Amino acid sequence: MPASLSSSHGPAPGDMQLPPYHPRRRPRTAAAPHTSTSHSHPHSLTSTRAPTEHTIALDDGSVVLHLRSSARSAKSLPTYFEKESVVGALHVRAGRLEGVHGITATVTGRVHTGSRPEDALTFLSESVSLFARPPGPSRRVSVANIVRPSTSNGAHGRRPSTSAAAPLAGLPAGPAQESPSTTAIRTFPLCISLPREVALDGHRVKPPETFIEKRTAVSVQYELTVTLSRGMLRSDTQISTFIAYVPSTRPSAPSLVRQLAQEQHLPVPGPADDPQGWVTLAAGIIKGKVFKARKVELQCTLSLAKPLAYTRGSAMPVSITILSRDAQALDLLAAPAALSLRLRRRVRYWAAPSARPREVAWSEATEDVASATWWPDTTPAPGGVRRLAGEISLPRDLTPTGGVHTFSVSYAVVLFPFDAAGFVAKRPDAVLSEAVEITTMHHRGHGTHQHAPQPPAYGSRHARSASGGYEL
Incomplete structure (x- = not known):
């Protein structure tokens, strides 16, 4: 089996900094009851808020993954709600594409109860192909096929320009002796739809919310992995990041x-x-x-x-x-x-x-x-x-x-x-x-005009590192 030449993860479970959410303050009196069944109106995400951009890169900067999510900060774990898709773009320096037969992006969801392979149950696996080399004799990537990297092109999925381009901003330009054909950047749009239900043993259920707590031996984790495949006897390249998932569940209306x-x-x-x-x-x-x-x-x-x-x-x-x-x-x-x-x-x-x-x-x-x-x-x-x-x-x-x-x-x-x-x-x-x-959501008709599930606050009940992220 081909070995992995190099890999890079996004925020690891020990460094996961999930978005902080602050409930609205509400008045309270010692002797009087509250006036509704939902006395705080937690902030809800709306479709008007711009998505957050995340950047994950290999150590040498030759492969960069850009994602857009509903997270509050670029430093937070990319967060996706039910009905949302994992959207972004993969930017690859042309030299890294030598011998690549295909590029595949996969989102997996697993339940972990230990460190051994048999301690993990995969309940979700969604893959899309970002690139597949046509059959025939192997050929080098032409400079004419190299595109100028653009956040809008990659993030919004528009067809990129076919003009020659300089390297992606923030990426190492490579050694001076390398030719433009190996240092130019190729962009591959990415979009993976997350299913609202998964089937296991004949039962269909909603994928559970990301669950990581230091005091509990079990965890639920979601991971996005992009693989550049080179076939037998050649090393593959992988870049991956953990992501957070929030399902949409709501009660029926009260009396x-x-x-x-x-x-x-x-x-x-x-x-x-x-x-x-x-x-x-x-x-x-x-x-x-x-x-x-x-x-x-x-x-x-x-x-x-x-x-x-x-x-x-x-x-x-x-x-x-x-x-x-x-x-x-x-x-x-x-x-x-x-x-x-x-x-x-x-x-x-x-x-x-x-x-x-x-x-x-x-x-x-x-x-x-x-x-x-x-x-x-x-x-x-x-x-x-x-x-x-x-x-x-x-x-x-x-x-x-x-x-x-x-x-x-x-x-x-x-x-x-x-x-x-x-x-x-x-x-x-x-x-x-x-x-x-x-x-995760209020009942339909609730006065908060909620458009998305209530995101967790990730407070003291969850294990957090000194930097505010999760620890396993």
Whole structure:
């Protein structure tokens, strides 16, 4: 097999600097609830913003890859959303084209669970041909076929001029003794459409979002590789870069009552005012002792706003009703600071067989990624009953629900026993749990006029190097 003569990667996983996103500040009062289910309006990409240019080059500058993406900065990892294509141009010094039979660009998506080849599952592979030499006797590249490199020609895919040209700006001109035919630059436009679904084992699913976290053994990575092929007994040349991918997922619309409240900037209607807009779970019982002496029992009924899918960077409305015959226990435990409701993420993946088969199995990594904030519900309640309203603010760096074959990300809202001084729960285990979905886009008709998925903020939950990039 032909060896790779030289290769160059773009930002490596340890140097990935993903674009920073800053949510809009919003007013908050300590005692009053918020007025909508999405209280922050994260910045969304629009079609009017100019694409970002990225440059990846071999060490000697003889091969340069230019890309355009939706990333915020040229220093960031090239970022592409669902329905977007990987667009750019390859610039090659003519001398590097000697003996090249073809040039192919390939985007691959893989799930990695280790460093061995068998630890990688390829779920996506899209290739396009940028150049194919016609059959027949080998010939040198004519100066007449060399084109002046141009960002517009390469990036926009227009047919380049056939006039002779000087080397690409920023590229080494080459040794003085080289002829113009070997130092001139040839440009090959590049455009790869990314599929909205991939098929594995008879199932079609959306490609998952790029996922790299230092504390999790599994990762999902996308890579663009351009190969200059020379055939048998000749060395190929490759240039490649990692890219980031963001799928488009959105919840269905909430109830009409809640939409009306959103439009009028009113508090979110609770289950009593909007019964069609909430899912009420079966009641859970919490038992324990107060001040190590008196046994108490409280019944908790949790409600979640419908639909059970929420956009990252927004807020999840929640409501809870607590019943008890012990008035003192209610005063102590049915308080905002005592409630413990969390959003739990589960990453599930399959590790490839190793030398010790007992270690081979589905692995899971769970983490509580957000907690609810509570305030007293103003709805009148009978004696022995307390009602509280609240929300879970969803971090903007949450990985959306999804997965492919041996990898999945899922979420659940979990209620735990009260956390208050003087109370000891009989069992510390979760009392209630309900699966929910995290999406990248708001529902259709949402007032943010969103044109693209909510990009992750890539905050503290992701492993980052000192330069702000990812670390594996």
